[in-house]
Amino acid sequence: MTPIELRCCGQGGQGVIMTGMVVGKAAAIYEDRHATLVQSFGPEARGSTCSAQVMISDAPVPFPYVRHADILVAFSQSAYDKFVAELKPGATLIYESDLLSLDNRLPQGVVARGIGATRIATEVLGRRIVTNMVMLGFLVKQTGIVSKEAAIEALRTLVPPGTSAFNIKAFETGYQQPPE
Amino acid sequence: MTKREAQPLRTGLHFMNGNEACAEGAIAAGCRFVAGYPITPSTEVVEHLARRFPRIGGMFIQMEDEIASSICFQGAVWAGHKAMTVTSGPGLSLMMEHIGFAAMTETPSVFINVQRAGPSTGLPTAAAQGDIMQVRWGSHGDYAIIALCPSSPQECFDLTIEAFNLAERYRCPTFLMMDETVGHMMGKVRIPDAADLTVEPRRNTTRAPGDYQPYATYDGSDVPEMTRAGDGHAIHVTGLTHNEKGYPDMSFAVHDALVRRLQRKVHTHTSELFRLEADGLDDADVVVVAFGITAGIAAYAVTQARALGRRVGLLRLITLWPFDEARIRTLTANARAVIVAEMNLGQVCLQVSRAVQGRIPVHHIGNPGGPVIEPEEILAAIEGAAT
Known part of the structure; x- marks a missing residue:
């Protein structure tokens, strides 16, 4: 059983780790699969390039590290620069299309789907803080890595109390957004 | 509130x-x-x-x-x-x-x-x-x-x-x-x-206050029964060498008996305490020993090595102490080499070396902490040991 390998990467503060956490929890708890999450720890989680590595499988996952990403979610140029080579042929790149530009380092055969998540969060929803939830909804729609229902159940338990309706609205907005 | x-x-x-x-x-x-x-x-x-x-x-x-x-x-x-x-x-x-x-x-x-x-x-x-x-x-x-x-x-x-x-x-x-x-x-x-859940309660004594000494062993297990301060039994707790009442006693005989019992009460149970997971050892030429996060990485490397046709097994240690050298010796009896992967510069490796008593080579893969060990390092060691 080969696990699905997902890396979410961006700058500390963009909600990168939370994005991975929702996916991991959705798979492990609400789809009764197995998942692990290893996150950047230390100074890099507070502003510089950081990432969460999520492995999803039907069996327990002893090795929690992404080697050949099936899905890369890139929130920033430097995160893309750092991890783009990890994508395997046929993989999917989900990226913040206003904040980074693709180049010839993108491996052959990778499907790239962009979304201006920060702009949508700021201009459409009025709160930049939900950028990651917009990205998450888009990720779930474009890849089907977890079901929409499982993702919403997981995010409901992970966001601060009283904010779930707004976060779910942001998720829905990203979910409905066509790729650029 | x-x-x-x-x-x-x-x-x-x-x-x-x-x-x-x-x-x-x-x-x-x-x-x-x-x-x-x-x-x-x-x-x-x-x-x-x-x-x-x-x-x-x-x-x-x-x-x-x-x-x-x-x-x-x-x-x-x-x-x-x-x-x-x-x-x-x-x-x-x-x-x-x-x-x-x-x-x-x-x-x-x-x-x-x-x-x-x-x-x-x-x-x-x-x-x-x-x-x-x-x-x-x-x-x-x-x-x-x-x-x-x-x-x-x-x-x-x-x-x-x-x-x-x-x-x-x-x-x-x-x-x-x-x-x-x-x-x-x-x-x-x-x-x-x-x-x-299995949750062991404290082994509190049922003996009457006049009939109890806090460091006497009554059930032959080498482990004294406890009491709770304030429950009526006379207790005295000291780091000094002490007799069965718990009072300091500086005689060499008391010290010798006490310290030997402190070791014996655990080490006579080494074989039941020493837990591990063995995978693919039956035909293994090379045995990889690992624990903690490194065990998951070693499992990845071992799977790759098997795909390359190497006969390699994995021993994941769950108990580190007490260390059952005899068990390690038995489990590696048919192997030609052992690789110990650990994020230090050779600690469990020393124990494994003692266990195999020089019969086969014991290779160490490690670092002094920092990045986790890469599976390729373990794979290379397997390749080196298998050929």
């Missing part, structure tokens, strides 16, 4: 990190007192308990340092509670005096150690597995300890309960040897119903 929860256990499925799972394991084991000095990368354990304890009748105290923490919780144990402390390498170094005290006074004591790269303050946020020898030999004199090493968040939960159980059964310092990676890795954790 903090609302009191009727049910301390959070039965069900969780997606949590190893540190939180360890905290939940402590709660499930009945621990209701923790003294600690929060330190990276163990902080989430006490953070979690500081939130959880007020709702379930427990107490976390942030002490002035690790020296105080490591003796404060032992006071709670003698008052009848299950208690522990939580730390990482620099704190563990400060606790050595009271680890010896726990050994000498036979205090059922649990030390959670989330390992980071040392020596000294080293790399605070980076993983290591470098405290293996320190927990065994760090305090002066001869004594015995138990050390368990989880590889996943689920095992952080399970083995924390096991650590409490063993501490109660053997009345010795018992260590949970996590590392930064296992502590911060999130995974699926199943917390069972209380009825489905």
Whole structure:
């Protein structure tokens, strides 16, 4: 059983780790699969390039590290620069299309789907803080890595109390957004 | 006012990190007192308990340092509670005096150690597995300890309960040897119903006050029965060599009998205490020994090596101390080489070398903490050893 390998990467503060956490929890708890999450720890989680590595499988996952990403979610140029080579042929790149530009380092055969998540969060929803939830909804729609229902159940338990309706609205907005 | 929860256990499925799972394991084991000095990368354990304890009748105290923490919780144990402390390498170094005290006074004591790269303050946020020898030999004199090493968040939960159980059964310092990676890795954790958990109660004496001596062994097990301070039995707890009443006794004969018993009570149970997982050993030319996060990496490397046609097996250690050399010798009897992968410069490797007694080569793959070992390093060692 080969696990699905997902890396979410961006700058500390963009909600990168939370994005991975929702996916991991959705798979492990609400789809009764197995998942692990290893996150950047230390100074890099507070502003510089950081990432969460999520492995999803039907069996327990002893090795929690992404080697050949099936899905890369890139929130920033430097995160893309750092991890783009990890994508395997046929993989999917989900990226913040206003904040980074693709180049010839993108491996052959990778499907790239962009979304201006920060702009949508700021201009459409009025709160930049939900950028990651917009990205998450888009990720779930474009890849089907977890079901929409499982993702919403997981995010409901992970966001601060009283904010779930707004976060779910942001998720829905990203979910409905066509790729650029 | 903090609302009191009727049910301390959070039965069900969780997606949590190893540190939180360890905290939940402590709660499930009945621990209701923790003294600690929060330190990276163990902080989430006490953070979690500081939130959880007020709702379930427990107490976390942030002490002035690790020296105080490591003796404060032992006071709670003698008052009848299950208690522990939580730390990482620099704190563990400060606790050595009271680890010896726990050994000498036979205090059922649990030390959670989330390992980071040392020596000294080293790399605070980076993983290591470098405290293996320190927990065994760090305090002066001869004594015995138990050390368990989880590889996943689920095992952080399970083995924390096991650590409490063993501490109660053997009345010795018992260590949970996590590392930064296992502590911060999130995974699926199943917390069972209380009825489905095995939690060993304290072995409190049923003897009448006049008929009880705190350091006498009545059941032939080498482990004395306990009593709770204030319950009417005369007790005296000292780090000095003591007689069965617990009073200081400086005679060499008493010292010899006491210290030998402190070792014997654990080491006569080495074979049942030494837990491991063996995979693919039957036809293995090469055996890889690993533990903690490195065991998962070794499993990845072993799978790749088998795909290349190498006959290689994996021994994942769950118990680090006491170390069953005879068992390792038996399990590697048909192998041509052993590889020990660990995030230190050769600690468990020494034990394995002692076990195989020079019969086959023992190769070490490791680093002094920092990045986890890459599977390719282990794979290369397998290739080298197999040819």
